[in-house]
Amino acid sequence: MADDLSPTPSASQGASASEPEVETGLPEGYVDVGHGTYVPADETAGCESPAYIHIGGMSAEVTGEIVDQGARDFASGTVGLDDEGAIVSYTVAPGDVPTVIGDRLCIYNGIMLATLNHTRDIHPDQVLRLDPDPTIAWVPYYNPNEAGEGFQQIPYQEAIEGMGRAADAGDVDTMRGIWNDSLKVMFTNPAVIDQIQKALDSGDLTVLGQMFS
Template sequence: MSASLSGDLVDRGTRDLATGSVGLDEDGQIVTYTVAPGDALYAIGDRFCIANALTIATLNHTRTIQPGEVLLLHPDSSVPWVPYFNPADAPAGYQQIPYQLAIEAMGAAAAASDLDAMRAIFADDLSGLFPNPADADVIAEALDAGDLEALRQMFA
């Protein structure tokens, strides 16, 4: 399980509907974008030369963006990413909506640094939705370790 935006991100500067702030890593690479009021995914994509701005939404497990939300633009490739729509190995007829709702709830709990809520959502709603138990085990290990940094990226 991994996710990425292809190519190097280039910040072409603020523009209409993309006035938020950029977060950089220690090497000066663009890592995050904080949504400003009035921002739109397509304008954010244009600002960073991202051909398909919907990739930002998928990468961040969301359908809509809100002011103050921190979007992950350059994930750490060593941290597993949990697919948003359904597990990669989901069989035909997979129940996508319960999975997506659990993924969104995990993301909200991760953003709030609420490990207890994440553990409850995982145990009650999410863990049994993975066709491959090894995928659920990766999440369980991060929850057991209390690794909020990894969990925030998994559920950006």
């Protein structure tokens, strides 16, 4: 991993996409969802500018337009709005499924909602963040980017989820404890360690929430 850790957008994992045609530009029947990613225009019904979750390296971003098309089976939760009325969160209801939430909210790769929120599965009453700030680092959920063969993924994920719960509770001391006791030794890139350490030292919950929650 490069030493420059400023989050840089990249095409998301977890969904099929088409590369642009060099000579003709945007392929017929496809729509640009940002960062060189193209998806079928009619894949998500009723969504003219589908949103897309991009995750790569130490960054996460949602491009496009999140639109609530209404509650339905397997996506009956509630949306949260900012002061301008934009959808920034979704509270999970019992029985909700990420792909159906994605269909409801015009998110092409809704299957990535759990990963975006640093968790393996979604659960009732969980508040999913839908507006990550691409200028703030996002710590990978499954393993550090520099992880080698045989990396212990489960302990890492448990630590990341613990960091997320503590961030949501505003408990920076617990986050520092998890970092020092278990998580820090799982990273090998000094620049990444320094970046996370500085965020914990400052206690900035906006940054820490983006990183881990």
